[in-house]
Amino acid sequence: RAYLPVETYPVLSGLKGGIAGGIAMIFPALLYGLIAQHSIWYPVNLLGGAGAISGRITTAQLDAFHWSWLLVAILIHSVTCLLVGLLYGAMLPMMPRYPVVLGGILAPVLWTGILHAFMGVINPALDARIQWGWFLISQVIYGVVAGLVVKRQGKIATDQSLPFAARLGIEAPGLMLSRPDVGPDSEPPRDEEKR
Numbered sequence: 001r002a003y004l005p006v007e008t009y010p011v012l013s014g015l016k017g018g019i020a021g022g023i024a025m026i027f028p029a030l031l032y033g034l035i036a037q038h039s040i041w042y043p044v045n046l047l048g049g050a051g052a053i054s055g056r057i058t059t060a061q062l063d064a065f066h067w068s069w070l071l072v073a074i075l076i077h078s079v080t081c082l083l084v085g086l087l088y089g090a091m092l093p094m095m096p097r098y099p100v101v102l103g104g105i106l107a108p109v110l111w112t113g114i115l116h117a118f119m120g121v122i123n124p125a126l127d128a129r130i131q132w133g134w135f136l137i138s139q140v141i142y143g144v145v146a147g148l149v150v151k152r153q154g155k156i157a158t159d160q161s162l163p164f165a166a167r168l169g170i171e172a173p174g175l176m177l178s179r180p181d182v183g184p185d186s187e188p189p190r191d192e193e194k195r
Contacts, residue, residue: 006157006158007093007155007156007157007158008089008090008093008155008156008158009089009092009093009150009153009155009156010089010153010154010156011086011089012153013089013149013150013153013154014085014086014087014088014089014090014150015082015085015086015089016085016149016150016153017085017088017089017145017146017147017148017149017150017153018081018082018083018084018085018086018088018146019081019082019085020145020146020149021081021084021085021141021142021143021144021145021146021149022077022078022080022081022082022085022142024141024142024145025081025138025139025141025142025145026077027141028134028137028138028141029043029044029134029138030043030044032131032134032138036131036134037059037062037063038063039062039063039064041062041063041064041065041066042062042063044069044070044073045057045061045062045063045064045066045069045070045073046062046126046129046130047072047073047076047077048066048068048069048070048071048072048073048074048076049061049062049066049069049072056125057125057129062129081142084142084146085146085150088103088107088143088146088147088150089150091103091107092147092150092151093155102147103143103144103146103147103148103150104140104143104144104147105140105143107143108136108139108140108142108143109136111139112132112135112136112139115135116132
């Protein structure tokens with residue numbers, strides 16, 4: 001029976017992809033703030049303010065700079081990008097030839113649709129202010145960059161074809177690699193002399 005995937009990406013490649021995608025998606029978000037709201041702080045405060053306060057947020061508050069909201073936005077953005085990057089590292093072996101299709105189109109459209117459907121329940125004030133077209137553009141940019149960075153990392157072989165006991169790390173005859181200097185006809189190695 002074939003065990004798939006035969007090779008996968010290391011965890012570090014997912015983290016690298018998440019960091020690169022997170023940095024890349026900052027630019028369309030800031031561009032949206034500058035074009036649509038005339039303030040680069042609008043998207044930052046929209047994310048940070050939604051996490052920092054629970055009351056109504058005015059447009060003037062979103063256009064101004066707030067240290068606390070910036071720190072909350074950085075925290076939310078960093079954690080989310082790293083977790084999604086790890087998810088990409090796990091998902092890309094399923095479609096190894098098409099990282100742009102999976103990372104840049106399918107995944108962003110899927111989670112943007114899910115967020116759009118549930119944001120009205122989770123945070124109605126935030127839902128009323130999100131421009132979903134720009135949100136999707138930034139998600140697609142994240143997905144393409146993260147997918148390409150993960151794809152460029154070297155793959156490692158999976159241990160799925162090994163017996164269950166070997167995957168658990170149990171050392172047993174027949175499961176371990178044999179040493180070339182020890183065979184059925186040779187004598188066992190001698191212990192070093194005691195001092």
